[in-house]
Amino acid sequence: MHVVQTLIEHGAHVTAHDPAITDTIPKLRVAPTVHAAAASTDALVLLTEWPEYRWVNWTTVATLMTGELVFDTRNALDPAVVADAGLRYVGVGRRRTPMPT
Secondary structure: OHHHHHHHHOOOOEEEOOOOOOOOOOOEEEOOOHHHHHOOOOEEEEOOOOHHHHHOOHHHHHHHOOOOEEEEOOOOOOHHHHHHOOOEEEEOOOOOOOOOO
16 A cells, blocks of 8 residues: 555555455545556556456456556566557566576
């Protein structure tokens, strides 16, 4: 929740989806589904590794979003699948090219 709180403190409008969410913070909107959370968003940030997030229909998500950024802090998603949907994938710590041996 620290990331969410920081985003809100800096003026972001945050809508979250988490199958196990129990706490909420002021100004946080909680969506009942991934698709509802993606609707009209500039960017998506994946902060958890719930298995159902790996199987999201990214083409559908892309049509719902106004932006195109998917920021994966867990490297849980397949970058090619997200990119094939027309979205821009950024994985934290993920290498773009293999390191030379």
